[in-house]
Amino acid sequence: MADWKTELTGRVLVLVAHADDESVAYGALMQKMREAVVVIATDNCPRDEYFWGQYGSREVYRGIRREEVRRAMQVAGVGAALLLADEDERLEDQRLFLNLDAAWALLEPLVERVRPEAIATLAYEGGHPDHDSCSVLASRLGAQFGVPVWETAVYSRGDSLAGVAGEIRVQRFLCESGEEAAVEISETELERKRAMCAAYVSQGDFLQTFDARREVVRPQIKYDYSRAPHTGRTNYEQWQWWMSAHEVSAKFAEFLGVQG
Numbered sequence: 608m609a610d611w612k613t614e615l616t617g618r619v620l621v622l623v624a625h626a627d628d629e630s631v632a633y634g635a636l637m638q639k640m641r642e643a644v645v646v647i648a649t650d651n652c653p654r655d656e657y658f659w660g661q662y663g664s665r666e667v668y669r670g671i672r673r674e675e676v677r678r679a680m681q682v683a684g685v686g687a688a689l690l691l692a693d694e695d696e697r698l699e700d701q702r703l704f705l706n707l708d709a710a711w712a713l714l715e716p717l718v719e720r721v722r723p724e725a726i727a728t729l730a731y732e733g734g735h736p737d738h739d740s741c742s743v744l745a746s747r748l749g750a751q752f753g754v755p756v757w758e759t760a761v762y763s764r765g766d767s768l769a770g771v772a773g774e775i776r777v778q779r780f781l782c783e784s785g786e787e788a789a790v791e792i793s794e795t796e797l798e799r800k801r802a803m804c805a806a807y808v809s810q811g812d813f814l815q816t817f818d819a820r821r822e823v824v825r826p827q828i829k830y831d832y833s834r835a836p837h838t839g840r841t842n843y844e845q846w847q848w849w850m851s852a853h854e855v856s857a858k859f860a861e862f863l864g865v866q867g
Contacts, residue, residue, distance in 0.1 A: 609755065609757075609786065609826045610788075611636075611757065611788050611790065611824050614724065614725045614755050614757065615636060615639070615640065615725055615727060615757055615824065616639050616640055616641060617640065617641050617642070617724040617725065618640070618641060618642040618644070618721070618722070618723050618724050619637075619640045619642070619643055619644065619723055619724065619725050619726070619727050620644045620646060620717075620718065620721060620723035620725070620726045620727070620748075620754075621633055621637065621643055621644065621645045621646065621726075621727045621728075622646045622648065622714075622726060622727070622728045622741050622744065622745050622748075623645070623646070623647060623648065623728065623729060623738075623741060624647070624648050624649055624700075624703065624729065624735065624737035624738050624740065624741050625647065625649060625651050625700065625737065626647050626651045626672050626673070626675055626676035626679070626688070626690075626807070627675070627676075627679075627804070627807045627810055627814060628647075628729065628738070628761065629645050629647070629676075629679075629688070630679050630683070630800065630803040630804045630806075630807070630814075631761065631804060631814060631817050632727075632729065632759045632761055632822070633727055633759065633822065634683070634796075634799075634800030634803050634804065634819070634822075635790055635792040635793075635796040635797065635799075635800050635822055636727070636790050636822055636824070637683055637685060638683065638684070638796045638799060638800075639790075639796075640685075642685075642686075643683070643685040643686075644686070644689070644721050644723060645680065645685060645686075645688040645689065646688065646689045646691065646714070646717070647676060647688050647689065647690045647691065647692075648691050648692075648698060648703055648710055648737065648740065648741055648744070649691070649692055649698050649699060649700045649701075649702075649703050649737050650669055650672075650690070650692035650696070650698060650699050650700055651669060651672035651673075651676075651690075651692075651700055652665050652668050652669040652672060652699070652700050653699070653700040653701045654699065654701070655701075658700075662809075668809070671809050672809060673690065675806050675807045675808065675809060676688050676690070676806075678806040679803045679804075679806040679807065682799060682802045682803045682806060683799065683803050684799075689717070691710055691713050691714070694713050695709045695710075695712075695713060697709050698710055700737065701736060701737060701848065701849075701850070703736065703737045703740035703741075704736050704737070704739070704740045704850070704854075704855045704858045704859065705858060707740060707743070707744065707858065707859070707862040708862065710740070710744055711744065711747070711862075714744060714748060715748070715751070718748050718751075718752055718754070719752075723754055724754070724755075725754060725755045725756070725757060726745045726748060726749055726754055726755070726756045726757070727756075727757045727758070727759070727824070728741045728742055728744075728745035728756060728757070728758055728827070729741050729742055729758060729759065729760075729761055730742060730758045730759065730760045730761075730763075730780060730781075730827075731743070731830045731832065731836050732760060732763035732780070732781050732836050732837070733763055733764070733765060733835065733836040733837060733841030733842055733843065733844075733852060734760075734761055734762045734763040734764070734841075734842045734843070735761075735762075735842070735843060736843055736848075736850055736855045738761060739836065739855060739859075740855075740859075742758065742827070742830065742832075743830075743832045743859045743862065743863065745758075745827065746827060746830065746832070747862075747863065749827070755826065756826070756827040757824050757825065757826055757827060758824065758825060758826075758827045758828075759778075759822065759823060759824050759825075760776070760778055760779055760780045760781070760823070761777075761778065761817075762775055762776065762777050762778075762816075762842065763775070763776050763781055763836075763841075763842055764776065764839075764840070764841065764842035764845055765781065765836075765837045765838075765839035765840065765841060765842070773839075775842060777816055777817060777818075778817060778818060778821050778822075778823065779823075780823070780825070781836075781837060784825055784826075784828050786825045786826055787823050787824070787825045788823065788824055788825065789821075789822070789823050790822035790823070790824060792820055792822065797819060797820060800819050801819050804817075804819065832856060832859035832860065832863060832865070833856055833857075833859060833860035833863070833865045834856055835852035835853060835855075835856050836852065836856075840852075
């Protein structure tokens with residue numbers, strides 16, 4: 608069985624969708640890594656004014672989010688996070704699945720240069736289309752470079768066995784593989800992780816949804832990205848966002864060259 612203490616404590620590429628994902632999902636584990644290379648795949652700023660309206664413009668909100676991740680990385684004691692959207696403005700929040708080739712064009716040479724010993728990312732569970740997009744990108748990177756990929760669950764909805772959409776699940780995988788492992792978190796790591804999360808003032812009380820003491824990881828399971836993550840309605844469909852799980856998985860299949 609793969610061991611996170613061996614594979615996730617060296618030079619690790621932490622590939623997540625949004626500024627704050629890294630702190631919620633891997634805030635303690637990052638402190639155990641010899642070198643954490645944190646990559647934020649989107650611009651952290653959806654087009655919907657609901658997310659940025661109180662700040663006056665998307666540009667202002669985007670700048671605030673960039674400053675928040677800078678502060679969080681300072682607390683974590685790791686190098687500055689790499690924001691892919693700074694290199695390609697198409698990598699917008701909620702639209703990563705539409706621009707996977709653009710993200711790949713930036714990630715492939717990055718992995719070639721950094722040569723991580725492992726990749727840590729988010730599970731394919733239909734919580735957020737950007738989380739799922741990071742999963743497919745990490746899977747392809749791992750296969751191409753022969754690097755082990757690990758994942759963690761952030762939030763999702765639905766029962767992948769019964770196909771019944773239910774209550775939101777936080778930090779728990781929809782389906783367990785038997786290889787899940789809880790990260791041991793010291794009080795010092797916990798305090799620092801909480802300070803990392805506190806850097807994201809713009810997110811209000813949302814990050815309090817998560818248990819800072821809980822980080823569970825596993826080797827990435829083999830997903831069929833050409834299909835929706837489960838047979839129920841995904842979390843983002845229940846939130847009535849503009850994309851469907853079918854549209855998202857169709858883009859994944861296109862990116863991977865999978866015949867429908």
